[in-house]
Amino acid sequence: MHLSYSPMFEPKYGSTAEEYEDAFCPQDSSEGASINRFAIADGATETSYSGLWARLLVKAYCDGEMDSADRIPETLESIQKRWKYQLTDRQLPWFAEHKLQLGAFAAFLGLTISPDATKDSVGTWDAIASGDSCLVQIRAETVTASFPLNESAAFNTHPVLLSTDPEALVLAMESLKTMSGDWQSGDRFFLMTDALAAWFFREHEQARRPWEVLRDLEYDETKPFSAWVTGLRNNSEIRNDDVTLYRIEID
């Protein structure tokens, strides 16, 4: 199994890089077989310290803390404690204190790609998700899997998100979704936060091949991710939001 992977991101228009509240893991583009866990998360704009919550979630996933499905509730409780620990003993104005009590929320998607014990060119994958960050798997110019959503109309509702608030987390746990599948050499995975995922499904519904665009981004110097996202925004083809794409290719 040989993987090539690269994350791409663009903060929402009008925000600074420091205000980007999506998160992804691993942090850098690379290739090889030693890394097989990938995660993206999307911190909610209306909550505070949601970028921190998103970063802690993807790191925990990539560190293997969510490998065992049975232990996910304990793992999430432990990540909640890390989030709270980083924010204790801060002197906050009244509004920041109120906001902190409401907790942080984030959509989350994790993907683990596993090799077959005997063959190098096939294997399996497992994904877990809460909210509206999505993955699609492309094989032979066809979408073979999309998870957890699969149509553009599904993005109009308020998704249940993972939260630092214990009560809200119980609800999110109930709506946590998992999916498994297999892969072959030549497959591609795209992990996308909601604005980009909604664009992808809209394009696909109109019989276009959005994966061809995503496949070429950044490889070609004339197709930088940032300028491409800006173009979509200017044409109102994509909602103004933080945008994150994780592209994974299996040779």
Place this chain on the structure above:
Amino acid sequence: MPYSAEINRSNPSCFLFLIDQSGSMSDSFPGEIVKKKSVGVSDAINNLLQNLVIRCAKEEGVRDYFHVGVIGYGTSVGPAFSGALAGKEMVPISEIANSPARIDERTKKVDDGAGGLLEQKVRFPIWFDPIANGGTPMVQALNLAKTTVGSFIAQHPNSFPPVVIHITDGESTDGEPSSAFKELTSLTSADGNVLLFNVHISSNPNATTTAFPDSPAQLPDQYAKTLFEGASFLTPFMRSIASEHGLTVGDGAKGFVLNADLVLVIQALDIGTRPSNLR
């Protein structure tokens, strides 16, 4: 499509509250024995301002998604903030956050986790104090609202249109307000006309409580009809928030409530001010 502009820091929107502070606002609220209308309204507005600030708060501070103004009318007509903001017509929400007139301590009951209730102290910021004096110069107040909102639109021509929430318990004492309502709601940004809510908290025993009607047919008098006619149609998003509150509203529902009790005032404030498109 109107009412679809993104609300962000470079393209903020605004809320203007227009509050009747005439002498009759010292009467008690419909259905309440003790609580004066003026006190109920100021509590509702302080609570709403607090919620708006918290909604706009992020770790680095408060993002200026909105500008907010409060105009009072009674003995006089003018800006009605208390404390450091006194005299200011319209201020960014971050200035509201940083300049409450004072922070009161109140108690609220919370679940103790064992089936009982605990009293918890909470900080309750105050920007606006109850006043009830003088007549009801509604036309003059509407004219000031028009100037204030007009100047916001001139500075933010592409904004989500300003929302004006007018809370009154009485009849105008400085003339018939129909044309002032029309002039106010004829102001437009590139995203649509100014949205006006008329919230009527009269205790008239002959009128039944009515929320967001789509026809004036059931309204008891010409005065209620004038407020109904002057109010804007609810946007589709506002209708969906009304449904969340359990209110049944038709496609032609207007931003008008009659004989509002305190709950309905708070619901109307929420329906009028819930942001649909914050970025």
